[in-house]
Amino acid sequence: MANEHESAKPHRITISTVAAALGVAVSTVSNAYNRPDQLSAELRERVLAVAAELGYPGPNPVARSLRQQRAGAVGVLFAERLPYAFRDPAALMVLEGIASTLEQAKLGLLLVPGRDDDTTTVQQALVDGFIVYSMMDTDPLVEAALKRRLPTVLLDQPPRPDVPSIIVDxxxxxxxxxxxxxxxxxxxxxxxxxxxxxxxxxxxxxxxxxxxxxxxxxxxxxxxxxxxxxxxxxxxxxxxxxxxxxxxxxxxxxxxxxxxxxxxxxxxxxxxxxxxxxxxxxxxxxxxxxxxxxxxxxxxxxxxxxxxxxxxxxxxxxxxxxHRQKGLSAGQALIELLAGQSPTSYQRLAVELVVRDSTAAI
Amino acid sequence: MANEHESAKPHRITISTVAAALGVAVSTVSNAYNRPDQLSAELRERVLAVAAELGYPGPNPVARSLRQQRAGAVGVLFAERLPYAFRDPAALMVLEGIASTLEQAKLGLLLVPGRDDDTTTVQQALVDGFIVYSMMDTDPLVEAALKRRLPTVLLDQPPRPDVPSIIVDxxxxxxxxxxxxxxxxxxxxxxxxxxxxxxxxxxxxxxxxxxxxxxxxxxxxxxxxxxxxxxxxxxxxxxxxxxxxxxxxxxxxxxxxxxxxxxxxxxxxxxxxxxxxxxxxxxxxxxxxxxxxxxxxxxxxxxxxxxxxxxxxxxxxxxxxxHRQKGLSAGQALIELLAGQSPTSYQRLAVELVVRDSTAAI
DNA sequence: CGTTTTTTCTGTAACGTTTCAGAAGTATAG
DNA sequence: CTATACTTCTGAAACGTTACAGAAAAAACG
Missing domain, CATH: 3.40.50.2300 (Response regulator)
Incomplete structure (x- = not known):
């Protein structure tokens, strides 16, 4: 019966819901989450307590991303049909390498689906950059990704000017x-x-x-x-x-x-x-x-x-x-790109003949 | 020499850059991309042409997501270390199943990295929901995901009230x-x-x-x-x-x-x-x-x-x-959740003994 | 006790869209 | 020719944050 004068119940709890409940500025609530040094420990406790009580799920990542201009994830364009990605052993090793570098950089790995007749998924992917791997040369999804003008690395793709490429010999x-x-x-x-x-x-x-x-x-x-x-x-x-x-x-x-x-x-x-x-x-x-x-x-x-x-x-x-190194190199190159550095724009990885038992003199 | 009076060059080209260049309202540019029926074909052509000329990469997905309240992707929480996900054959089949359903729904699949001592990646993942799969029962990442209060499905996890679970017998x-x-x-x-x-x-x-x-x-x-x-x-x-x-x-x-x-x-x-x-x-x-x-x-x-x-x-x-069905079920349940439906909150999948040659009478 | 410094908190302007009610103009009907 | 209905376009209000400059209060200084 304490808070039943709150007639207009805001279904969505945002940072300002919390701020209003405390009679404090929104920036203070924001600081409670992101800059603990900017407010007294006591108030911070109070903010967090009220937030928990109201069921505030924490700062909305999308809004934060908009403000900070970063998504914290990298899109990987691979294969026409996403599920196939998980079947090809070679591709998996590449993905593992990519995932390794991205994980270290605390970046998520977004597998972007998409048939070539619909590029909207690529256009709307919430990512800071792309790794394009083993796509058909003419796939419209590749064009769509490049059109986003985000940092992008090509892997096993025909090289293009201005886009770092990693290819195997x-x-x-x-x-x-x-x-x-x-x-x-x-x-x-x-x-x-x-x-x-x-x-x-x-x-x-x-x-x-x-x-x-x-x-x-x-x-x-x-x-x-x-x-x-x-x-x-x-x-x-x-x-x-x-x-x-x-x-x-x-x-x-x-x-x-x-x-x-x-x-x-x-x-x-x-x-x-x-x-x-x-x-x-x-x-x-x-x-x-x-x-x-x-x-x-x-x-x-x-x-x-x-x-x-x-x-x-x-x-x-x-x-x-x-394969793993391929993924590592691609991930590394993209991370450098995201950091504003310019990686070597063209890496060529060596291969090696391994003679086993399936070949013999005639 | 035509456009050198544009002294203040806006490094970032947005929808309003395009609108200004055309002397048209921003909403018109937005409509050119999203509601072709809301403006004359002739103007739409012109908008798109100018946009291309200016190098406008299309509507910013993060801003769009903020406005539309959807991210178009699902987060998958799996394994402590992301790269391991690509090594375990059973897990891969599960992921394949998840990817299949998500692809049909045109949803991206975000693999979220994260050590248990740092949950920020989970808190900041740009997703509409989570699938939590095979995480340690006490992993703080699971807590962090649930705290987001997004639609979530548990797979091979201890069931919780109010969260649909899919488990195997x-x-x-x-x-x-x-x-x-x-x-x-x-x-x-x-x-x-x-x-x-x-x-x-x-x-x-x-x-x-x-x-x-x-x-x-x-x-x-x-x-x-x-x-x-x-x-x-x-x-x-x-x-x-x-x-x-x-x-x-x-x-x-x-x-x-x-x-x-x-x-x-x-x-x-x-x-x-x-x-x-x-x-x-x-x-x-x-x-x-x-x-x-x-x-x-x-x-x-x-x-x-x-x-x-x-x-x-x-x-x-x-x-x-x-395994594949596990992934399919989880993906399906999450999609239903996202659509506002309530899936059967608890699914238990059957198993079967397959007798081959590694066992015999003593 | 007046100054300066530090700590703590606030208000507001972005970030880049989409949505929606409605204005202006143009075609259709009676 | 007026009333009605479309088309086509516009303006402003969200969406939920964070960053930044600065106000207010408290602490430190001489």
Whole structure:
């Protein structure tokens, strides 16, 4: 019965509700939360007590963000469909690296959803900057992110002027893989890739021919294909003679399906270059199920060196890249950008050939 | 030389910069972005053109959020250290489920970092609600999240009044695992758990005794231990005779280390109950390395049924739970909450015993 | 006791939008 | 030609903070 003269009950309790209840200025309440040294300990106690009593949830973060011009979070643009982010082992290591640096800087990590036909989520993301990772080169979401004019770092994307980029030397890696197989005496190659052409325009599941390659819409895919191509041609193998099978998705099942088709061709390939380890793992099991011995009859090399590469039998020969470091570098670059520094605008990370048991001389 | 009379250059371009440049009201510019039907197409074109020319990045999302009272994102509180989120296969499936529902609702997923000695990240997270998942029962971050008074869903947490909870029937699952082993004739049990006691208070790596169990600070840990205990005691096995080894972390290496210690005890256990599949996988390889045959000499059962459980030899007997569904349910519940509906406040998901090859009669 | 310094508290102007009632102008109906 | 209804645009009031300059009170100084 004490406070029933409060006829107009403000459903939303704000800093001024608390201030009014105490008969004190709003700035004092604000200070109680943010600048304890600006008011007496006694009053601060009182403010906090009344706030708790009224159920005041503390200063509204959005209002604070508006005032302070910072959101305390970084947006990560990755993959067309958000849930896939959690399936790809290589991507996860990258995300882990990003998360590590952001955590140290006390920044949140906002996974931004968004189909390419609706960029509003990107436009409205409450973030201080973006990391763009492994998006299709032409994805409108990337444009939308850049249009925000926030500090942004590109990772595994085609570099742009004025935007720091971190890329991996995918082309060199692909070259190493190819040269390794060539040095083992292989002459009949095939390639398994994924999402080289957008799914809805891909006519069939037959290996595609060389002309269509130019449609490659993922930067790293282009780099890797380029890296395969050069040593092959140098060895006198026509690029147009190399069948390329384009999977719908980067996973083991698609890799296993691909290898079946490729092994049915004449001449039968003896060396398979896979754009990712997941495809390679699928190719190994697919080949084994079809009765082929790896590596005796068929050499397979992957790309990424994910943890599972060592667990399969035969262990996968592949190109190692430091996924975690990729994430760390991207996060670090963005944090420097946010601090007003200008990071080295272009970082290229090295790769390394790891020879295991899935490749052998012919 | 056209616009050099603009002496005061506003470094920050806002909606009113654009409005001033056009000699038009700010609300008109706002409408150009948000309510195309509220102004003539011709003027809208002009607004957008001038905006582009000035480099206006579009309406500031934070200001918009303040006005509209929504952030368009959901905070996920998970694990003490953010990067670990990307390592645990079970957790990833849960996150995938959460991400799926949020994506459909066009909501971002904010991973909130935060050590328990600093809750500011939680207090300042720009979100419309929280999902709290697998946090230590006493973690101050959970308190901080609840204090925000936003719609919140608890997942694998001790239920609280007024907060919708989604839990898994961990206790029943643990009972099933135990009964399975008992029915195979086992009498000498041991348990491998993780983080039963906070790392810094744990005295040594010896198996801990029964009294300390009450300190269990993870809700699901408590449930599972309880589920192990009951059928054992019912079978006349004293709980205090069951050694429990507490690992530092939920991973294979710790599981492998644990099994070494446990196998050295007298009487040597013939049945190992592992709180998670990762620990169980480690226990299997650890036991094999120590020269024991699984399941002939040692039966091991896990919990979670992660994908890797089928890939190991022998394939792991375990308790299956639908991780993805957990995430979906949590996301769905939160979305309903955000829409002002009240979801069923308490959901309990079922589990299932999956018998594979890591358990056998004694 | 008058000055200066320090402590404690206040008022107000941003921060950049959206919303909404309504003004002004233009088309439609009777 | 007047009354009515649209269209198109405007102005001002929120949204909930924080920063900053300064007022008032208290403490320290000479």
């Amino acid at each position: 995918d082309e060199a890696g692909a070259r190493m893989a190819t040269e390794h197989l060539l040095s083992l005496g292989h002459r009949h190659f095939a390639i398994i890739t994924d999402r080289l052409i957008e799914t809805h325009v891909r006519p069939s599941h037959a290996p595609i021919n060389v002309q269509t390659h130019s449609e490659a819409t993922f930067f790293v895919t282009q780099l890797r294909l380029q890296g395969y191509r050069q040593p092959l041609e140098q060895a006198g193998i026509a690029w147009s003679d190399v069948p390329i099978y384009d999977c719908n998705d980067n996973n083991e099942a698609d890799g296993a399906a691909a290898i079946q088709i490729l092994l049915a061709r004449t001449p039968r390939p003896t060396a398979i270059l896979c754009l990712t380890d997941r495809l390679a793992l699928g190719a190994i099991t697919g080949a084994q199920q079809a009765g082929y011995n790896v590596p005796e009859q068929l050499s397979i090399v992957g790309f990424d060196d994910i943890p599972q590469a060592t667990r399969i039998t035969p262990a996968l020969t592949t190109i190692r890249q430091d | 961990d206790e029943a699952g643990a009972r099933m695992a135990t009964e399975h082993l008992l029915s195979l004739g086992h009498r000498h049990f041991a348990i491998i758990t993780d983080r039963l006691i906070e790392t810094h208070v744990r005295p040594s790596h010896a198996p801990i005794n029964v009294q300390t169990h009450s300190e269990a600070t993870f809700f699901v840990t408590q449930l599972r231990l309880q589920g192990y205990r009951q059928p054992l005691e019912q079978a006349g096995i004293a709980w205090s005779d069951v050694p429990i080894y507490d690992c530092n972390d939920n991973n294979e290496a710790d599981g492998a280390a644990a099994i070494q210690i446990l196998l050295a005890r007298t009487p040597r256990p013939t049945a190992i109950l592992c709180l998670t599949d990762r620990l169980a996988l480690g226990a299997i390889t650890g036991a094999q390395q120590a020269g024991y045959n699984v399941p002939e000499q040692l039966s091991i059962v896990g919990f979670d049924d992660i994908p890797q459980a089928t890939r190991i030899t022998p394939a792991l007997t375990t308790i299956r739970q639908d």
